Amino acid sequence: MGKLLVTGLGGFVGGHLQSRLASQDGGDWQLIPERPHDLTDAATLDAWMAEECPDAVIHLAGQTFVPEAFRAPERTLQVNLLGTLNLLQALKRRGFEGTFLYVSSGDVYGQVDEDALPIIETRVPQPRNPYAVSKVSAELLCQQWSYSEPWRIIVVRPFNHVGAGQSESFVISGVARQLARVRLGLQAPRLEVGDIDVSRDFLDVQDVIEAYLRLLKYGRNGEVYNVCSGQERRVRDLIMEMIEEAGVEVELVQDPARLRRAEQRRVVGSADKLRRETGWKPGINFKETLRRVLSDWDARER
Numbered sequence: 001m002g003k004l005l006v007t008g009l010g011g012f013v014g015g016h017l018q019s020r021l022a023s024q025d026g027g028d029w030q031l032i033p034e035r036p037h038d039l040t041d042a043a044t045l046d047a048w049m050a051e052e053c054p055d056a057v058i059h060l061a062g063q064t065f066v067p068e069a070f071r072a073p074e075r076t077l078q079v080n081l082l083g084t085l086n087l088l089q090a091l092k093r094r095g096f097e098g099t100f101l102y103v104s105s106g107d108v109y110g111q112v113d114e115d116a117l118p119i120i121e122t123r124v125p126q127p128r129n130p131y132a133v134s135k136v137s138a139e140l141l142c143q144q145w146s147y148s149e150p151w152r153i154i155v156v157r158p159f160n161h162v163g164a165g166q167s168e169s170f171v172i173s174g175v176a177r178q179l180a181r182v183r184l185g186l187q188a189p190r191l192e193v194g195d196i197d198v199s200r201d202f203l204d205v206q207d208v209i210e211a212y213l214r215l216l217k218y219g220r221n222g223e224v225y226n227v228c229s230g231q232e233r234r235v236r237d238l239i240m241e242m243i244e245e246a247g248v249e250v251e252l253v254q255d256p257a258r259l260r261r262a263e264q265r266r267v268v269g270s271a272d273k274l275r276r277e278t279g280w281k282p283g284i285n286f287k288e289t290l291r292r293v294l295s296d297w298d299a300r301e302r
Contacts, residue, residue, distance in 0.1 A: 002098075004029040004216075005054035007039070007087065008061030012166050013103075016205050017058070017212070027213050029056070039083025045090035056099040056216050059087060062134075065169065066107070069131035080134035081141065088145055099152040099216055102142045104135045106159035106201070106228065111264055117232075118270040121157070121224045139224070146222035154219035156212065159228035159269050162289055163205030164296035172202070173293060175239050179246040180297035190251040191243075194258030196235040201268045203229045204284040214278040228269035229282050242290050 004021070008014045021031045032052050037044040039061060062080045063069065069076040084102065091100070109119050110126030127133045139155050146153035166173040171194070181187040211227045219225065243250060274280050 001028055001030040002055035003032050003052055004056050004058065005032045005049070006034075006058045006060060007037075008059075009034050011060060011064075012163070013161070013205060013208065014060050015165055016163060017060075017209050020206070020209050020213075029213070029216075039086055040078055042086045042090055045087055046093065049090060049094045053094045053096060054091075054098060056101070057087075057091065057096075058101045058103065058212055058216070059084065060103050062103075064105075064131065066129050066131045069129055069134070073130035073133075076130050077134050077137070080131070081137045084138040084141060088141070092149065097150060099154065099219070100142070100145075101212060101216060101219070102138065102153065102155045103212075104139050104155055104157045104224075105132065106157045106226065106267075106269055107132045108136045108139070108157060112267070114266055117266060118230060118268045119226070120270045121226055121273055143222055152219070152221040154215050154221070155224045156215060156227050157224060157269075158208055158211075159201040159203065159226070159267070161203045161205045161208045161227075162293060164292050166205075166293070171196075171235060172238060172242075172290070173297070175242060176290075176293045176297045177301065179242055179248060179250070179294060180301045182248050182250055183246055183298070184301055186301060189249060190253050191239070192253050192255040192258065193239065194255065196239060196252075198264070199232045199234045199266045199268065201228045201231065202233055202238070202286065202289075203227065203282060204286065204289040207282045207284055210283065211274060211278070211280050214280045215274075218278040220277065223273075225274045225277075226269045226271050227274060228271050229286075230269065230271045232266065232268040233286070238286075238290065241287065242294060245287075245291060245294055 035048040037048045063076045108125040110128040125136045162172045168174040168177045178191050
């Protein structure tokens with residue numbers, strides 16, 4: 001089994017990835033135990049790899065919350081860009097010669113006209129917030145290293161992904177928490193929402209992880225891959241599905257604090273390149289995803 005180092009194991013995707021690798025269908029990878037580290041402190045990265053040099057790396061860790069990026073753009077760049085550089089340099093010092101998977105974001109594409117949908121990887125990024133700027137910058141850094149180092153370096157741009165354990169700051173998880181609280185009698189029968197008459201490209205987190213593992217095996221050096229469903233889903237429709245699944249009657253109330261400026265009305269990506277080169281396709285019905293998120297919040301709120 002190959003040795004896999006994953007940053008950000010304590011996060012939403014990292015937790016699911018850790019569970020996947022511990023299960024029988026975890027594939028050919030053995031997870032290198034996480035040690036205390038800070039992407040902005042190179043010495044802690046050296047210490048993490050002192051005993052074992054990985055055969056592959058999935059770099060999940062970073063500052064991912066867009067409002068926080070606006071509040072602290074310098075810190076966001078330090079973690080997401082310079083932290084990635086620190087990790088690459090620590091791997092080089094350790095003698096790494098394997099596969100490095102950098103997890104960027106579909107947010108790097110910025111505002112995309114509806115006639116340009118679905119979004120493909122060759123579209124020039126137009127970041128519209130400091131978080132997306134930090135991700136594009138780190139992408140370019142990784143691509144430069146793919147030319148100058150004898151490694152296989154792959155960049156992925158995941159779109160919206162959903163699953164149990166996700167923070168309530170994300171729309172589907174936030175609505176699920178409110179529905180769980182209504183069902184348990186912990187809040188009035190009303191849902192506070194933002195602008196829900198928009199569409200997004202949602203994917204179950206387990207399908208995202210499957211894409212990452214396949215790209216470790218099949219992805220090409222220096223290439224960028226969208227990780228998305230390729231299906232456009234309206235947020236209002238998903239909320240109504242969750243309300244029906246929860247079996248409650250609620251009023252939808254728009255909360256001005258949840259409205260995001262410069263909101264794009266429609267988003268859908270193309271995963272054709274990922275499918276063609278790895279054989280990946282979504283395996284989880286999104287209705288089941290919504291059930292899992294609701295069930296998770298029921299358990300967390302009890």
